[in-house]
Amino acid sequence: MIRHLGENRWLVLDTLAIATGLAGGFGAVLFRRLVEAVHQIFFGPVLDALPGGGESLILLPVLGGLAVGLTILKFAPEGRGEGIPNLMKSLHKKGGRIRVRSGPTLLLASAVTIGSGGSAGRDSPIAQLGASFGSLLGQRLRLTVADVQILAICGFVAGLAGTFNAPLGSAIFGMEVVMRRFRMVDAVPILLAAVIGAATASSFLGTNPAFTPPETDLVLAELWLCFVLGLAFGAVSLLWVGLASGAERLFERLPLRESLKPALGGFVAGAAGLYFLGYGVMGVGYDGVDRVLSLVSGSSSADLQILLFLFALATAKALATASTLGSGGSGGSIGPTLYMGAVIGAALGLIFGDLFPSAQGHAPTYALLGAGALFAGSAGAPLTCVVMISEMAADYALLPSLMISCAASYAVAQIGLKGSTMYTLKLLRRGISLEAGEAVLERVLVEDAMVCDVAAVDPEMTVRVVRDRIVEQNIRGFPVVKDGELLGIVTFDDLRKVPEEMQDEIRVEDVAVKEVIVAYPDENMKQVMDRLYQNNIGRLPVVERESPKKLLGIVTRTDAISAYEVAAAEEVRESRR
Numbered sequence: 001m002i003r004h005l006g007e008n009r010w011l012v013l014d015t016l017a018i019a020t021g022l023a024g025g026f027g028a029v030l031f032r033r034l035v036e037a038v039h040q041i042f043f044g045p046v047l048d049a050l051p052g053g054g055e056s057l058i059l060l061p062v063l064g065g066l067a068v069g070l071t072i073l074k075f076a077p078e079g080r081g082e083g084i085p086n087l088m089k090s091l092h093k094k095g096g097r098i099r100v101r102s103g104p105t106l107l108l109a110s111a112v113t114i115g116s117g118g119s120a121g122r123d124s125p126i127a128q129l130g131a132s133f134g135s136l137l138g139q140r141l142r143l144t145v146a147d148v149q150i151l152a153i154c155g156f157v158a159g160l161a162g163t164f165n166a167p168l169g170s171a172i173f174g175m176e177v178v179m180r181r182f183r184m185v186d187a188v189p190i191l192l193a194a195v196i197g198a199a200t201a202s203s204f205l206g207t208n209p210a211f212t213p214p215e216t217d218l219v220l221a222e223l224w225l226c227f228v229l230g231l232a233f234g235a236v237s238l239l240w241v242g243l244a245s246g247a248e249r250l251f252e253r254l255p256l257r258e259s260l261k262p263a264l265g266g267f268v269a270g271a272a273g274l275y276f277l278g279y280g281v282m283g284v285g286y287d288g289v290d291r292v293l294s295l296v297s298g299s300s301s302a303d304l305q306i307l308l309f310l311f312a313l314a315t316a317k318a319l320a321t322a323s324t325l326g327s328g329g330s331g332g333s334i335g336p337t338l339y340m341g342a343v344i345g346a347a348l349g350l351i352f353g354d355l356f357p358s359a360q361g362h363a364p365t366y367a368l369l370g371a372g373a374l375f376a377g378s379a380g381a382p383l384t385c386v387v388m389i390s391e392m393a394a395d396y397a398l399l400p401s402l403m404i405s406c407a408a409s410y411a412v413a414q415i416g417l418k419g420s421t422m423y424t425l426k427l428l429r430r431g432i433s434l435e436a437g438e439a440v441l442e443r444v445l446v447e448d449a450m451v452c453d454v455a456a457v458d459p460e461m462t463v464r465v466v467r468d469r470i471v472e473q474n475i476r477g478f479p480v481v482k483d484g485e486l487l488g489i490v491t492f493d494d495l496r497k498v499p500e501e502m503q504d505e506i507r508v509e510d511v512a513v514k515e516v517i518v519a520y521p522d523e524n525m526k527q528v529m530d531r532l533y534q535n536n537i538g539r540l541p542v543v544e545r546e547s548p549k550k551l552l553g554i555v556t557r558t559d560a561i562s563a564y565e566v567a568a569a570e571e572v573r574e575s576r577r
Contacts, residue, residue, distance in 0.1 A: 010188065013147060016137060017154045017189035018196055024130030024158025025200025031107055031126045032205060038115025039283070057117070058274050061266030061282065064116025065329055068109050069259040080328040081248065083124040085426040087131055087156065088178055092434045095533070096149035098128075098135040109330035113262070117282035119269045119320035120331020126163050127332075130155030130197065146534040153179050154189055158197025165202055167194040169388025177381045177423065180434065218365055218401050221358045229348055229366060230373050230405035234412020236344060237377030240337065241413075241422045243318055247326030248426070258328065265327025269320040281316050285339040288313075289367075296346045296363035303350075310347040314340045333422065337378055338371040345370015368393055369405045376406035377413030380421035446528055447521035449562070450542045450553035456481040457490065459509030466508050467495045479541050480512045485549040486541055488512030518543045519555055532557055 042060050050056035083106055090098050110125035134155030138148030153174045161170035171194040175182050218226070251261050273282030280288020292310065321336040349366025352359040359366075372385035386402045417425070424434060457466050457478040466478065470492050477491030490512040498506055519528045519540040528540060539556040543549065 009147070010185070013150060013189045014192055016141075016151055017193040020130065020134040020137060020151055020154040021158040021193035021196025022200055023133040024126075024155050024193065024197040025162045027107075027129040027133070027159050028126045028162025028197065028201040029204045031111065031122060031129065034107070034111040035115045035122060038111050042116045055274065057277070057282075058267065058270035061113075061117040061270040061273070061324070062263045063266075064112050064118055065262030065264070065266030065327070066260070067112050067116075068329060069262040080330065081325045082333050082423070082426065083128045083330070084178065084332070085423045087128055087152075088180075088423060088434065089427060090135070091149055091152060091178065092180075095145035095536070096135050096152040097139060098132045098152065104129075104132075106330060110332075113266075113324065113329040113331050114283055116266070117270060117273055118262075118266055118324040118329045118331065119273070119282060119285070119317060119336055120324050120329060121284055121333060121335025121337075122331075123160060123163050123334040124332025125330065127156045127159035130157075130159030134193075144534065145536045149179075150186060150189055153186075154193035157190055157194040161194040161198035162201030162205075164388065164392055165198055165205075165207060166388045166391035167191070167198040169384055169391050170194050170198070172387055173379075173381055173384040176384055177379055177421070218359075218362060222352075222356075222362070223401060223404060225352050225356065225359060225366075226369060226401040226404040227408050229345065229352075229369055230408025231412055232348065233341065233344070233370060233373035233405065233409040234377050234416070236341075237374055237409060237413040238416040240318060240340065240374065241378050241417060241425065244322045244326065244333070244422060245425055245429070247322035249429075251323075251327045261327040262324075262329045263327075265323040265325075265329050268323035272316040272320040276313055276316050279313055280339060281313070281320050284335045285317065286335065288317075289339055289342045289371075292343055292346055293364045293367055296350060296367065307347050307350060310343050310350075314343040314347075317343070334375065334379075337375045341371035341374030342367040343370075344374070365398070365401075368395075368398060369401055372402050373405040373409035377409035378422045380410065380414065380417075380424075382406040382410040444525040445521065446519050446523045446525060446542055446555055447552075449525055449559045450519075450521070450555040451559065452553040454479060454481075454541075454551060454554050456551070457508055458482060459487055459507060459512070461508050462504055463495050463498045463506050463508060463511060464503040466490060467492070467503065470495070476538055479516075479551060479554070480508055481551055484551065486516065486518075486543060486551040487549075488514045489516050489541065516541060518548065520545050521552060525555075528555055529557070 042064065046063065047056060047060060050059055087098070090096060106125050107129050110120065110122070114120050114122065131152045132155065134151035134153070135148055138151040143151070156178060157170045157174040160173065161167040164170060168191075171187070171191050174190055175186065179186070251265065254261065256264065269282060278288075279291060280286065292313070295306070317336060317340050321333065325331060325333060346363050346367035348370065349359070349363030352366065353361060353363060368389055372389040376382040376385040385406045386399060389402055390396045390398050420428065427434065455473065455475065455478060457469070457480055459480050459482050470477065477489055477494075479486055480488045480490055487509060490508050494511045494513065498511060517531065517535055517537065517540060519531065519542045521542055522545070532538065532540065539554055541551055542553040542555055543551055
């Protein structure tokens with residue numbers, strides 16, 4: 001039975017969000033330690049046992065890919081590749097319900113992928129572990145679909161905040177990209193979870209910023225360069241999303257066993273990492289970002305060799321990440337995307353410094369702008385990046401320039417991707433659209449889809465009579481109506497609470513739900529479908545707005561599906577004319 005939290009809903013949700021935030025923060029610490037332990041095993045005893053000296057490094061991601069493909073992912077195939085699209089599918093298509101074993105399996109698979117040298121981020125696995133906990137907590141407490149979704153997002157942002165030490169940016173990302181909506185009522189538990197997750201992780205991992213560039217302030221005359229940089233990164237976003245998507249398609253078509261493909265992806269990552277050893281191509285790569293920032297800080301001009309090196313480094317990271325995740329290796333794409341953006345941004349900063357004296361010496365700042373701009377364009381997350389990069393660098397003076405560069409990159413990428421993102425494109429390739437059908441349902445009115453011939457019961461009927469009628473007619477429940485007025489709703493769950501020996505005495509009006517969720521004839525079916533889904537119910541009585549007790553009909557999920565099929569078929573016929 002679904003539990004409605006009633007008047008204290010948000011107090012209970014806020015309390016559960018705090019618990020979920022703690023779990024997400026501890027999950028971030030656990031995963032960080034797990035990756036470090038796996039890394040020490042692969043780059044210690046395993047590397048020593050391999051022939052060939054230092055060049056055998058190339059084999060470590062291959063061995064990690066074999067371990068992931070042959071064992072771990074057999075238990076949870078959904079752990080392959082980038083995990084955020086699967087989370088979005090669970091939230092929007094499955095009511096926030098995530099399989100219990102998905103989180104731990106993803107955690108182990110990602111730890112082996114990253115720890116062995118595969119190019120992927122810690123972000124997605126940690127965040128999904130938190131989401132799994134939040135979803136499980138909501139399911140165990142038998143909360144409504146809407147509440148389970150909120151707790152899943154709370155766990156997600158808590159894990160992300162613990163990873164990046166960026167609570168506000170993580171909360172915005174959860175609402176902007178994953179949840180795909182901003183509502184003030186949702187924001188409080190999500191923000192609470194993010195802050196608790198970041199604070200919990202920081203108490204174990206420290207509060208040092210992810211990036212530590214030298215302090216440089218952009219002057220007002222450089223803001224137009226931020227716009228140019230944003231436009232450039234909009235185009236780079238299209239290339240990066242295209243490469244990631246293309247690599248996934250390529251590995252899908254390879255005539256090779258699925259369990260062996262992560263090893264092949266690991267070989268590409270190992271080859272790229274061996275060539276650029278020490279610059280973060282293997283693994284997450286944040287150490288490589290700091291090394292690049294130090295490199296460009298000491299360069300006063302755009303030396304051709306440095307520029308070629310930086311562009312080659314970004315290309316190597318892109319190929320390594322696309323191969324690791326596209327082949328089925330487990331991990332996140334946020335960290336590598338920030339890495340590539342920072343490296344290309346540093347190169348553009350050197351070029352700007354050569355062309356314009358006011359920009360000289362500001363390459364590290366342009367590196368941070370590039371990190372935000374690339375992620376904003378690829379993930380469709382401009383607000384997230386404006387806040388998150390400022391938090392990660394502990395420098396809020398970046399806000400104006402980040403706003404310009406992220407907005408420009410987002411605008412270009414949205415035009416090129418036609419409103420999609422690196423996450424939704426992956427779902428679309430599987431035939432899953434998070435928005436398909438909504439526009440169609442919005443054009444269908446309730447009065448055109450509802451059933452007017454309503455089977456109702458009288459409030460004076462006994463529980464036994466109505467229960468027998470439910471069984472005979474195979475209906476979950478009836479509206480309780482007297483003289484055309486809706487008095488309530490009674491379902492089989494309401495009736496079975498009545499003891500057997502009292503079912504001939506108690507009347508239906510004594511057990512019926514009086515506060516009824518209703519629909520109105522002038523509403524569209526999209527609104528009704530959302531209401532049915534959020535409250536986890538199968539039918540709504542349709543009443544007049546002016547006379548809310550006057551029953552006009554019933555609308556069910558089946559009616560909504562039928563209305564969609566008819567409207568969609570009509571739309572197809574119109575398009576062919």
